[in-house]
Amino acid sequence: MLSEREDRALRRHRREILRRARRPALPRLPACGKSEPVKRSFLRAIGAAAIAVFLAVPSAHAQVTVSNAWVRGTVAPQTATGAFMEIRSTESVSLVAARTPVAKTASVHEMSMSGGVMRMRPIAKLDIGANETVTLAPGGYHVMLEGLKKPLSKGESVPFSLVFEKKGGERFTVKTAAKVVGLAEAGPPPMAPMH
Ligand SMILES: [Cu+2]
Numbered sequence: 001m002l003s004e005r006e007d008r009a010l011r012r013h014r015r016e017i018l019r020r021a022r023r024p025a026l027p028r029l030p031a032c033g034k035s036e037p038v039k040r041s042f043l044r045a046i047g048a049a050a051i052a053v054f055l056a057v058p059s060a061h062a063q064v065t066v067s068n069a070w071v072r073g074t075v076a077p078q079t080a081t082g083a084f085m086e087i088r089s090t091e092s093v094s095l096v097a098a099r100t101p102v103a104k105t106a107s108v109h110e111m112s113m114s115g116g117v118m119r120m121r122p123i124a125k126l127d128i129g130a131n132e133t134v135t136l137a138p139g140g141y142h143v144m145l146e147g148l149k150k151p152l153s154k155g156e157s158v159p160f161s162l163v164f165e166k167k168g169g170e171r172f173t174v175k176t177a178a179k180v181v182g183l184a185e186a187g188p189p190p191m192a193p194m195h
Contacts, residue, residue, distance in 0.1 A: 062164070064089045065088045066087050069160070069178035072180075079147055079148045084136045084142055084178075087134050087162075088132070090130065094126060094165045095125065100158055100159060103147050105146045106145050107143070108141065108144075109144040111141070120142075154181065156180040157179060160176050161175050
């Protein structure tokens with residue numbers, strides 16, 4: 001049961017969304033519903049309740065948010081591919097390992113230009129500063145999946161466990177799911193021959 005206050009906040013939030021959706025000057029809301037104005041109004045609406053809940057549950061570790069995770073689809077006999085995502089953290093952490101049931105290994109890679117040639121290499125850790133967003137994207141950082149157990153087709157969801165390390169060495173795992181994007185939308189793999 002919602003308390004009267006929560007109920008009022010929720011109704012206010014709905015009204016706010018409708019009002020914004022009707023207002024012609026504002027750009028239309030993206031399908032994901034994560035546009036900043038809505039997020040802010042939502043936070044305002046549930047403000048007090050949210051803060052109370054947040055304070056009541058002691059946070060064991062930094063708050064890491066993974067968004068827009070996707071994996072480049074594959075066709076047999078390809079056994080390697082890349083996963084990409086945006087990682088945001090409330091405090092300074094490092095991504096130190098990745099795991100997924102669909103591949104034998106998952107490792108954090110960096111891609112860079114060297115002497116006019118794109119090269120990639122595994123890195124021990126990927127640092128994410130406090131309140132920073134680090135983007136893993138084609139041509140840059142990625143999670144390299146090797147030894148795929150089967151081809152990954154468009155629309156599938158691939159579960160990931162991402163292991164982060166805090167400055168003091170304490171580790172914690174964040175689970176996420178990445179959507180498989182078809183080869184046509186993802187574009188050609190920049191490093192296919194090197195895999
Ligand atoms: Cu790679």
